[in-house]
Amino acid sequence: MNLKKLSQELGLSQTTVSRALNGYPEVNEATRQRVRLAAEKFNYRPNSRAKGLAxxxxxxxxxxxxxxxxxxxxxxxxxxxxxxxxxxxxxxxxxxxxxxxxxxxxxxxxxxxxxxxxxxxxxxxxxxxxxxxxxxxxxxxxxxxxxxxxxxxxxxxxxxxxNNKRSFQRATEFLIDLGHTRIALVNGLEHMDFARRRREGYVQALKQRGIPIDSALMRSAEMTEVFGHHQTRDMLQGDHPPTAILAASMITAIGVRRAIEEAGLKMGRDISVITHDDDLSYLKNGQDVPIFTATRSSxxxxxxxxxxxxxxxxxxxxxxxxxxxxxxxxxxxxxxxxxxxxxxx
Incomplete structure:
Protein backbone atom coordinates (compact mmCIF):
# COMPACT_ATOMS: atom_id res chain seq x y z
CA MET A 1 0.00 0.00 0.00
CA ASN A 2 1.39 3.37 -1.03
CA LEU A 3 0.12 6.92 -0.55
CA LYS A 4 -1.65 7.02 -3.89
CA LYS A 5 -3.59 3.80 -3.25
CA LEU A 6 -4.47 4.83 0.30
CA SER A 7 -5.78 8.16 -1.01
CA GLN A 8 -7.91 6.39 -3.60
CA GLU A 9 -9.29 4.03 -0.95
CA LEU A 10 -10.34 7.01 1.18
CA GLY A 11 -11.55 9.19 -1.68
CA LEU A 12 -9.22 11.98 -0.56
CA SER A 13 -6.34 13.81 -2.22
CA GLN A 14 -2.81 12.65 -1.53
CA THR A 15 -2.07 16.05 -0.02
CA THR A 16 -4.94 15.74 2.48
CA VAL A 17 -3.90 12.22 3.48
CA SER A 18 -0.28 13.28 3.90
CA ARG A 19 -1.22 16.31 5.97
CA ALA A 20 -3.57 14.24 8.14
CA LEU A 21 -0.82 11.73 8.90
CA ASN A 22 1.64 14.51 9.70
CA GLY A 23 -0.59 16.37 12.14
CA TYR A 24 -1.15 19.55 10.14
CA PRO A 25 -3.71 21.73 11.99
CA GLU A 26 -5.78 22.57 8.92
CA VAL A 27 -7.02 18.97 8.70
CA ASN A 28 -10.06 18.48 10.94
CA GLU A 29 -9.98 15.84 13.66
CA ALA A 30 -12.63 13.60 12.06
CA THR A 31 -10.64 13.36 8.82
CA ARG A 32 -7.41 12.85 10.74
CA GLN A 33 -8.87 9.91 12.66
CA ARG A 34 -10.38 8.41 9.52
CA VAL A 35 -7.02 8.55 7.75
CA ARG A 36 -5.14 7.07 10.71
CA LEU A 37 -7.57 4.16 11.01
CA ALA A 38 -7.27 3.41 7.31
CA ALA A 39 -3.48 3.59 7.50
CA GLU A 40 -3.53 1.06 10.33
CA LYS A 41 -6.00 -1.18 8.52
CA PHE A 42 -3.89 -1.31 5.34
CA ASN A 43 -0.57 -1.30 7.25
CA TYR A 44 0.53 1.89 5.52
CA ARG A 45 3.78 3.41 6.75
CA PRO A 46 4.94 6.64 5.12
CA ASN A 47 8.48 6.70 3.78
CA SER A 48 10.20 9.22 6.04
CA ARG A 49 13.00 9.88 3.54
CA ALA A 50 10.53 10.64 0.75
CA LYS A 51 8.49 12.81 3.10
CA GLY A 52 11.59 14.70 4.09
CA LEU A 53 12.45 15.46 0.48
CA ALA A 54 8.89 16.62 -0.16
CA ASN A 163 2.79 17.84 39.70
CA ASN A 164 5.69 16.60 41.82
CA LYS A 165 5.23 19.07 44.66
CA ARG A 166 1.56 18.25 45.15
CA SER A 167 2.22 14.51 44.79
CA PHE A 168 4.73 14.40 47.63
CA GLN A 169 2.71 16.81 49.74
CA ARG A 170 -0.28 14.43 49.48
CA ALA A 171 1.91 11.41 50.23
CA THR A 172 3.34 13.10 53.33
CA GLU A 173 -0.14 14.13 54.49
CA PHE A 174 -1.31 10.53 54.03
CA LEU A 175 1.45 9.31 56.37
CA ILE A 176 0.73 12.04 58.91
CA ASP A 177 -2.94 11.02 58.90
CA LEU A 178 -1.77 7.51 59.78
CA GLY A 179 -0.08 8.96 62.87
CA HIS A 180 3.51 9.17 61.62
CA THR A 181 5.67 12.12 62.63
CA ARG A 182 9.17 10.72 61.96
CA ILE A 183 8.94 10.69 58.16
CA ALA A 184 12.10 10.40 56.05
CA LEU A 185 12.61 11.55 52.45
CA VAL A 186 14.95 9.48 50.26
CA ASN A 187 15.03 11.83 47.28
CA GLY A 188 16.70 12.15 43.89
CA LEU A 189 19.45 14.63 43.02
CA GLU A 190 18.10 17.98 44.20
CA HIS A 191 19.73 20.11 41.52
CA MET A 192 17.16 18.35 39.30
CA ASP A 193 13.91 20.29 39.26
CA PHE A 194 11.57 17.35 39.92
CA ALA A 195 13.48 16.38 43.08
CA ARG A 196 13.50 19.95 44.38
CA ARG A 197 9.73 20.18 43.93
CA ARG A 198 9.19 16.85 45.72
CA ARG A 199 11.19 18.06 48.72
CA GLU A 200 9.17 21.29 48.76
CA GLY A 201 5.93 19.29 48.88
CA TYR A 202 7.24 17.11 51.71
CA VAL A 203 8.46 20.08 53.74
CA GLN A 204 5.26 22.05 53.21
CA ALA A 205 3.10 19.17 54.48
CA LEU A 206 5.20 18.84 57.65
CA LYS A 207 5.12 22.58 58.32
CA GLN A 208 1.36 22.81 57.83
CA ARG A 209 0.85 20.03 60.37
CA GLY A 210 3.28 21.57 62.86
CA ILE A 211 5.85 18.76 62.60
CA PRO A 212 9.50 19.87 63.02
CA ILE A 213 11.76 19.57 59.98
CA ASP A 214 14.68 17.22 60.69
CA SER A 215 17.51 17.50 58.16
CA ALA A 216 18.82 14.10 59.29
CA LEU A 217 15.74 12.51 57.73
CA MET A 218 16.30 14.09 54.30
CA ARG A 219 18.67 12.24 51.96
CA SER A 220 19.45 13.10 48.35
CA ALA A 221 21.47 11.33 45.64
CA GLU A 222 21.07 9.41 42.39
CA MET A 223 18.02 7.15 42.56
CA THR A 224 19.55 3.68 42.78
CA GLU A 225 18.68 0.56 44.75
CA VAL A 226 21.98 0.81 46.65
CA PHE A 227 21.29 4.42 47.62
CA GLY A 228 17.87 3.48 49.00
CA HIS A 229 19.35 0.55 50.91
CA HIS A 230 22.30 2.40 52.45
CA GLN A 231 20.37 5.50 53.51
CA THR A 232 17.55 3.48 55.07
CA ARG A 233 20.00 1.19 56.85
CA ASP A 234 21.86 4.18 58.31
CA MET A 235 18.68 5.95 59.46
CA LEU A 236 17.26 2.81 61.08
CA GLN A 237 20.48 2.43 63.07
CA GLY A 238 20.23 5.98 64.44
CA ASP A 239 18.97 7.07 67.84
CA HIS A 240 15.69 8.40 66.43
CA PRO A 241 14.83 6.29 63.35
CA PRO A 242 11.98 7.15 61.01
CA THR A 243 8.69 5.29 61.20
CA ALA A 244 7.83 6.10 57.59
CA ILE A 245 9.86 6.74 54.43
CA LEU A 246 9.09 8.55 51.17
CA ALA A 247 11.16 7.17 48.27
CA ALA A 248 11.62 9.03 44.99
CA SER A 249 11.43 5.97 42.72
CA MET A 250 10.47 2.30 42.62
CA ILE A 251 14.12 1.39 42.14
CA THR A 252 15.08 3.28 45.31
CA ALA A 253 12.10 1.80 47.17
CA ILE A 254 13.37 -1.73 46.50
CA GLY A 255 16.55 -0.80 48.35
CA VAL A 256 14.50 0.77 51.15
CA ARG A 257 12.53 -2.44 51.53
CA ARG A 258 15.72 -4.56 51.62
CA ALA A 259 17.15 -2.46 54.45
CA ILE A 260 13.89 -2.72 56.43
CA GLU A 261 13.86 -6.51 56.13
CA GLU A 262 17.55 -6.81 57.01
CA ALA A 263 16.79 -4.89 60.23
CA GLY A 264 14.25 -7.57 61.16
CA LEU A 265 11.32 -5.25 60.55
CA LYS A 266 8.25 -5.61 58.37
CA MET A 267 7.34 -3.00 55.76
CA GLY A 268 3.79 -1.76 56.27
CA ARG A 269 3.71 -2.85 59.92
CA ASP A 270 6.87 -1.47 61.53
CA ILE A 271 7.91 1.00 58.81
CA SER A 272 5.58 2.55 56.28
CA VAL A 273 6.88 3.32 52.76
CA ILE A 274 5.47 5.43 49.93
CA THR A 275 7.26 5.65 46.60
CA HIS A 276 6.81 7.26 43.22
CA ASP A 277 5.74 4.73 40.59
CA ASP A 278 6.40 5.53 36.93
CA ASP A 279 4.18 2.55 36.05
CA LEU A 280 7.04 0.82 34.25
CA SER A 281 6.30 -2.02 31.86
CA TYR A 282 9.13 -4.16 33.32
CA LEU A 283 8.79 -3.23 37.00
CA LYS A 284 5.14 -3.40 37.97
CA ASN A 285 4.00 -2.47 41.46
CA GLY A 286 2.31 -5.79 42.18
CA GLN A 287 -0.78 -7.05 40.36
CA ASP A 288 -4.25 -6.99 41.94
CA VAL A 289 -3.01 -5.31 45.14
CA PRO A 290 -0.06 -2.91 44.87
CA ILE A 291 3.05 -3.82 46.86
CA PHE A 292 3.90 -0.18 47.53
CA THR A 293 1.60 2.69 48.33
CA ALA A 294 2.65 5.07 45.56
CA THR A 295 2.13 8.28 43.67
CA ARG A 296 1.60 6.81 40.20
CA SER A 297 2.12 8.51 36.84
CA SER A 298 2.99 6.60 33.66
Whole structure:
Protein backbone atom coordinates (compact mmCIF):
# COMPACT_ATOMS: atom_id res chain seq x y z
CA MET A 1 0.00 0.00 0.00
CA ASN A 2 1.39 3.37 -1.03
CA LEU A 3 0.12 6.92 -0.55
CA LYS A 4 -1.65 7.02 -3.89
CA LYS A 5 -3.59 3.80 -3.25
CA LEU A 6 -4.47 4.83 0.30
CA SER A 7 -5.78 8.16 -1.01
CA GLN A 8 -7.91 6.39 -3.60
CA GLU A 9 -9.29 4.03 -0.95
CA LEU A 10 -10.34 7.01 1.18
CA GLY A 11 -11.55 9.19 -1.68
CA LEU A 12 -9.22 11.98 -0.56
CA SER A 13 -6.34 13.81 -2.22
CA GLN A 14 -2.81 12.65 -1.53
CA THR A 15 -2.07 16.05 -0.02
CA THR A 16 -4.94 15.74 2.48
CA VAL A 17 -3.90 12.22 3.48
CA SER A 18 -0.28 13.28 3.90
CA ARG A 19 -1.22 16.31 5.97
CA ALA A 20 -3.57 14.24 8.14
CA LEU A 21 -0.82 11.73 8.90
CA ASN A 22 1.64 14.51 9.70
CA GLY A 23 -0.59 16.37 12.14
CA TYR A 24 -1.15 19.55 10.14
CA PRO A 25 -3.71 21.73 11.99
CA GLU A 26 -5.78 22.57 8.92
CA VAL A 27 -7.02 18.97 8.70
CA ASN A 28 -10.06 18.48 10.94
CA GLU A 29 -9.98 15.84 13.66
CA ALA A 30 -12.63 13.60 12.06
CA THR A 31 -10.64 13.36 8.82
CA ARG A 32 -7.41 12.85 10.74
CA GLN A 33 -8.87 9.91 12.66
CA ARG A 34 -10.38 8.41 9.52
CA VAL A 35 -7.02 8.55 7.75
CA ARG A 36 -5.14 7.07 10.71
CA LEU A 37 -7.57 4.16 11.01
CA ALA A 38 -7.27 3.41 7.31
CA ALA A 39 -3.48 3.59 7.50
CA GLU A 40 -3.53 1.06 10.33
CA LYS A 41 -6.00 -1.18 8.52
CA PHE A 42 -3.89 -1.31 5.34
CA ASN A 43 -0.57 -1.30 7.25
CA TYR A 44 0.53 1.89 5.52
CA ARG A 45 3.78 3.41 6.75
CA PRO A 46 4.94 6.64 5.12
CA ASN A 47 8.48 6.70 3.78
CA SER A 48 10.20 9.22 6.04
CA ARG A 49 13.00 9.88 3.54
CA ALA A 50 10.53 10.64 0.75
CA LYS A 51 8.49 12.81 3.10
CA GLY A 52 11.59 14.70 4.09
CA LEU A 53 12.45 15.46 0.48
CA ALA A 54 8.89 16.62 -0.16
CA UNK A 55 8.54 18.79 2.94
CA UNK A 56 12.10 19.97 3.48
CA UNK A 57 12.11 18.33 6.89
CA UNK A 58 14.51 15.80 8.37
CA UNK A 59 11.57 13.72 9.70
CA UNK A 60 13.76 13.11 12.74
CA UNK A 61 13.36 13.96 16.45
CA UNK A 62 16.46 14.37 18.58
CA UNK A 63 17.14 13.04 22.07
CA UNK A 64 20.40 14.31 23.57
CA UNK A 65 21.64 12.02 26.34
CA UNK A 66 24.41 13.22 28.70
CA UNK A 67 27.15 10.70 29.52
CA UNK A 68 27.36 11.86 33.15
CA UNK A 69 27.20 9.02 35.66
CA UNK A 70 25.06 11.22 37.91
CA UNK A 71 22.11 12.24 35.81
CA UNK A 72 18.57 11.14 36.55
CA UNK A 73 17.54 10.71 32.90
CA UNK A 74 20.20 8.03 32.39
CA UNK A 75 18.31 5.23 34.10
CA UNK A 76 15.96 2.37 33.15
CA UNK A 77 12.95 4.70 33.22
CA UNK A 78 14.24 6.28 29.99
CA UNK A 79 13.42 3.10 28.05
CA UNK A 80 9.72 3.33 28.86
CA UNK A 81 9.68 7.05 28.05
CA UNK A 82 11.20 6.41 24.62
CA UNK A 83 8.72 3.58 24.04
CA UNK A 84 5.83 5.98 24.53
CA UNK A 85 7.43 8.70 22.41
CA UNK A 86 8.12 6.27 19.55
CA UNK A 87 4.43 5.32 19.44
CA UNK A 88 3.59 8.95 18.70
CA UNK A 89 6.48 9.45 16.26
CA UNK A 90 5.46 6.44 14.20
CA UNK A 91 1.94 7.82 13.72
CA UNK A 92 3.42 10.86 11.98
CA UNK A 93 6.29 9.16 10.14
CA UNK A 94 9.10 10.47 12.33
CA UNK A 95 12.24 8.61 13.37
CA UNK A 96 14.45 9.18 16.43
CA UNK A 97 18.08 10.24 16.70
CA UNK A 98 20.07 9.73 19.91
CA UNK A 99 23.15 11.84 20.60
CA UNK A 100 25.32 10.68 23.50
CA UNK A 101 27.49 13.54 24.75
CA UNK A 102 29.38 14.83 27.76
CA UNK A 103 27.54 17.33 29.94
CA UNK A 104 29.87 20.16 28.91
CA UNK A 105 29.35 19.48 25.18
CA UNK A 106 25.55 19.40 25.23
CA UNK A 107 25.08 23.03 24.16
CA UNK A 108 27.33 22.51 21.13
CA UNK A 109 25.29 19.47 20.10
CA UNK A 110 22.09 21.53 20.00
CA UNK A 111 23.87 24.17 17.90
CA UNK A 112 25.07 21.51 15.45
CA UNK A 113 21.65 19.87 15.21
CA UNK A 114 20.16 23.25 14.29
CA UNK A 115 22.93 24.24 11.87
CA UNK A 116 22.92 20.90 10.03
CA UNK A 117 19.11 20.57 10.14
CA UNK A 118 19.62 17.03 11.37
CA UNK A 119 16.37 17.05 13.36
CA UNK A 120 13.07 18.91 13.24
CA UNK A 121 12.82 19.18 17.02
CA UNK A 122 14.11 17.85 20.32
CA UNK A 123 12.74 16.71 23.65
CA UNK A 124 14.72 18.15 26.54
CA UNK A 125 14.82 15.82 29.53
CA UNK A 126 16.07 15.98 33.09
CA UNK A 127 15.71 19.77 33.51
CA UNK A 128 17.78 21.39 36.23
CA UNK A 129 16.40 23.92 38.70
CA UNK A 130 18.06 26.65 36.60
CA UNK A 131 18.54 25.07 33.18
CA UNK A 132 20.66 27.00 30.66
CA UNK A 133 19.54 24.73 27.82
CA UNK A 134 16.10 26.37 27.69
CA UNK A 135 17.26 29.94 26.85
CA UNK A 136 19.78 28.41 24.41
CA UNK A 137 17.07 26.52 22.52
CA UNK A 138 14.84 29.61 22.52
CA UNK A 139 17.70 31.57 20.97
CA UNK A 140 18.43 28.88 18.37
CA UNK A 141 14.80 28.64 17.32
CA UNK A 142 14.91 24.84 17.27
CA UNK A 143 11.46 23.43 18.15
CA UNK A 144 11.57 21.70 21.54
CA UNK A 145 9.52 20.69 24.54
CA UNK A 146 10.71 20.00 28.09
CA UNK A 147 9.88 16.86 30.05
CA UNK A 148 9.49 18.68 33.35
CA UNK A 149 10.03 22.32 34.28
CA UNK A 150 12.86 24.59 35.38
CA UNK A 151 11.99 26.75 38.39
CA UNK A 152 14.70 29.31 37.68
CA UNK A 153 13.69 30.05 34.08
CA UNK A 154 11.16 32.84 33.57
CA UNK A 155 11.09 33.06 29.77
CA UNK A 156 8.32 31.15 27.95
CA UNK A 157 8.86 27.54 26.89
CA UNK A 158 6.78 24.42 26.24
CA UNK A 159 6.63 21.72 28.88
CA UNK A 160 4.76 18.69 30.17
CA UNK A 161 5.30 17.84 33.83
CA UNK A 162 3.93 15.80 36.70
CA ASN A 163 2.79 17.84 39.70
CA ASN A 164 5.69 16.60 41.82
CA LYS A 165 5.23 19.07 44.66
CA ARG A 166 1.56 18.25 45.15
CA SER A 167 2.22 14.51 44.79
CA PHE A 168 4.73 14.40 47.63
CA GLN A 169 2.71 16.81 49.74
CA ARG A 170 -0.28 14.43 49.48
CA ALA A 171 1.91 11.41 50.23
CA THR A 172 3.34 13.10 53.33
CA GLU A 173 -0.14 14.13 54.49
CA PHE A 174 -1.31 10.53 54.03
CA LEU A 175 1.45 9.31 56.37
CA ILE A 176 0.73 12.04 58.91
CA ASP A 177 -2.94 11.02 58.90
CA LEU A 178 -1.77 7.51 59.78
CA GLY A 179 -0.08 8.96 62.87
CA HIS A 180 3.51 9.17 61.62
CA THR A 181 5.67 12.12 62.63
CA ARG A 182 9.17 10.72 61.96
CA ILE A 183 8.94 10.69 58.16
CA ALA A 184 12.10 10.40 56.05
CA LEU A 185 12.61 11.55 52.45
CA VAL A 186 14.95 9.48 50.26
CA ASN A 187 15.03 11.83 47.28
CA GLY A 188 16.70 12.15 43.89
CA LEU A 189 19.45 14.63 43.02
CA GLU A 190 18.10 17.98 44.20
CA HIS A 191 19.73 20.11 41.52
CA MET A 192 17.16 18.35 39.30
CA ASP A 193 13.91 20.29 39.26
CA PHE A 194 11.57 17.35 39.92
CA ALA A 195 13.48 16.38 43.08
CA ARG A 196 13.50 19.95 44.38
CA ARG A 197 9.73 20.18 43.93
CA ARG A 198 9.19 16.85 45.72
CA ARG A 199 11.19 18.06 48.72
CA GLU A 200 9.17 21.29 48.76
CA GLY A 201 5.93 19.29 48.88
CA TYR A 202 7.24 17.11 51.71
CA VAL A 203 8.46 20.08 53.74
CA GLN A 204 5.26 22.05 53.21
CA ALA A 205 3.10 19.17 54.48
CA LEU A 206 5.20 18.84 57.65
CA LYS A 207 5.12 22.58 58.32
CA GLN A 208 1.36 22.81 57.83
CA ARG A 209 0.85 20.03 60.37
CA GLY A 210 3.28 21.57 62.86
CA ILE A 211 5.85 18.76 62.60
CA PRO A 212 9.50 19.87 63.02
CA ILE A 213 11.76 19.57 59.98
CA ASP A 214 14.68 17.22 60.69
CA SER A 215 17.51 17.50 58.16
CA ALA A 216 18.82 14.10 59.29
CA LEU A 217 15.74 12.51 57.73
CA MET A 218 16.30 14.09 54.30
CA ARG A 219 18.67 12.24 51.96
CA SER A 220 19.45 13.10 48.35
CA ALA A 221 21.47 11.33 45.64
CA GLU A 222 21.07 9.41 42.39
CA MET A 223 18.02 7.15 42.56
CA THR A 224 19.55 3.68 42.78
CA GLU A 225 18.68 0.56 44.75
CA VAL A 226 21.98 0.81 46.65
CA PHE A 227 21.29 4.42 47.62
CA GLY A 228 17.87 3.48 49.00
CA HIS A 229 19.35 0.55 50.91
CA HIS A 230 22.30 2.40 52.45
CA GLN A 231 20.37 5.50 53.51
CA THR A 232 17.55 3.48 55.07
CA ARG A 233 20.00 1.19 56.85
CA ASP A 234 21.86 4.18 58.31
CA MET A 235 18.68 5.95 59.46
CA LEU A 236 17.26 2.81 61.08
CA GLN A 237 20.48 2.43 63.07
CA GLY A 238 20.23 5.98 64.44
CA ASP A 239 18.97 7.07 67.84
CA HIS A 240 15.69 8.40 66.43
CA PRO A 241 14.83 6.29 63.35
CA PRO A 242 11.98 7.15 61.01
CA THR A 243 8.69 5.29 61.20
CA ALA A 244 7.83 6.10 57.59
CA ILE A 245 9.86 6.74 54.43
CA LEU A 246 9.09 8.55 51.17
CA ALA A 247 11.16 7.17 48.27
CA ALA A 248 11.62 9.03 44.99
CA SER A 249 11.43 5.97 42.72
CA MET A 250 10.47 2.30 42.62
CA ILE A 251 14.12 1.39 42.14
CA THR A 252 15.08 3.28 45.31
CA ALA A 253 12.10 1.80 47.17
CA ILE A 254 13.37 -1.73 46.50
CA GLY A 255 16.55 -0.80 48.35
CA VAL A 256 14.50 0.77 51.15
CA ARG A 257 12.53 -2.44 51.53
CA ARG A 258 15.72 -4.56 51.62
CA ALA A 259 17.15 -2.46 54.45
CA ILE A 260 13.89 -2.72 56.43
CA GLU A 261 13.86 -6.51 56.13
CA GLU A 262 17.55 -6.81 57.01
CA ALA A 263 16.79 -4.89 60.23
CA GLY A 264 14.25 -7.57 61.16
CA LEU A 265 11.32 -5.25 60.55
CA LYS A 266 8.25 -5.61 58.37
CA MET A 267 7.34 -3.00 55.76
CA GLY A 268 3.79 -1.76 56.27
CA ARG A 269 3.71 -2.85 59.92
CA ASP A 270 6.87 -1.47 61.53
CA ILE A 271 7.91 1.00 58.81
CA SER A 272 5.58 2.55 56.28
CA VAL A 273 6.88 3.32 52.76
CA ILE A 274 5.47 5.43 49.93
CA THR A 275 7.26 5.65 46.60
CA HIS A 276 6.81 7.26 43.22
CA ASP A 277 5.74 4.73 40.59
CA ASP A 278 6.40 5.53 36.93
CA ASP A 279 4.18 2.55 36.05
CA LEU A 280 7.04 0.82 34.25
CA SER A 281 6.30 -2.02 31.86
CA TYR A 282 9.13 -4.16 33.32
CA LEU A 283 8.79 -3.23 37.00
CA LYS A 284 5.14 -3.40 37.97
CA ASN A 285 4.00 -2.47 41.46
CA GLY A 286 2.31 -5.79 42.18
CA GLN A 287 -0.78 -7.05 40.36
CA ASP A 288 -4.25 -6.99 41.94
CA VAL A 289 -3.01 -5.31 45.14
CA PRO A 290 -0.06 -2.91 44.87
CA ILE A 291 3.05 -3.82 46.86
CA PHE A 292 3.90 -0.18 47.53
CA THR A 293 1.60 2.69 48.33
CA ALA A 294 2.65 5.07 45.56
CA THR A 295 2.13 8.28 43.67
CA ARG A 296 1.60 6.81 40.20
CA SER A 297 2.12 8.51 36.84
CA SER A 298 2.99 6.60 33.66
CA UNK A 299 6.28 7.74 32.14
CA UNK A 300 5.40 5.88 28.93
CA UNK A 301 2.22 7.94 28.60
CA UNK A 302 4.25 11.07 29.31
CA UNK A 303 6.58 10.17 26.43
CA UNK A 304 3.62 9.80 24.09
CA UNK A 305 2.11 13.13 25.20
CA UNK A 306 5.39 15.04 24.85
CA UNK A 307 6.11 13.60 21.41
CA UNK A 308 2.63 14.51 20.17
CA UNK A 309 2.93 18.08 21.44
CA UNK A 310 6.41 18.47 19.92
CA UNK A 311 5.02 17.55 16.50
CA UNK A 312 2.31 20.18 17.03
CA UNK A 313 5.05 22.75 17.68
CA UNK A 314 6.92 21.67 14.55
CA UNK A 315 3.77 21.97 12.43
CA UNK A 316 2.74 25.33 13.90
CA UNK A 317 5.84 27.55 14.13
CA UNK A 318 5.38 30.56 16.40
CA UNK A 319 2.43 29.13 18.29
CA UNK A 320 1.87 29.84 21.99
CA UNK A 321 4.03 27.56 24.20
CA UNK A 322 2.33 24.39 25.39
CA UNK A 323 2.08 23.95 29.16
CA UNK A 324 0.55 20.74 30.49
CA UNK A 325 0.41 19.54 34.09
CA UNK A 326 -0.21 15.86 34.81
CA UNK A 327 -1.51 14.81 38.22
CA UNK A 328 -0.20 11.66 39.88
CA UNK A 329 -2.64 9.19 41.40
CA UNK A 330 -2.14 8.13 45.03
CA UNK A 331 -2.48 4.34 45.03
CA UNK A 332 -2.73 2.59 48.41
CA UNK A 333 -0.80 -0.66 48.69
CA UNK A 334 0.56 -2.98 51.35
CA UNK A 335 3.55 -0.85 52.34
CA UNK A 336 1.75 1.61 54.64
CA UNK A 337 -0.05 1.26 57.93
CA UNK A 338 -0.91 3.21 61.06
CA UNK A 339 1.83 4.32 63.40
CA UNK A 340 1.71 2.30 66.57
CA UNK A 341 2.41 3.71 70.03
CA UNK A 342 5.87 2.23 69.84
CA UNK A 343 6.88 3.72 66.51
CA UNK A 344 5.00 7.03 66.39
CA UNK A 345 7.42 9.02 68.51
Missing amino acids: TGRAMMIGHVIPTSTQHEMVNPVFGDFVGGASDAYSQFGYDMMFARVGDLDEANVYRELKAKRSVDGVILQGPLVDDARIPLLNKLGLPYIVHGRSTGISEPYSWVDV VRKAGEILAGHLIELINEPGRTPIEKMLEAELVVGRSTGPATQGNAT
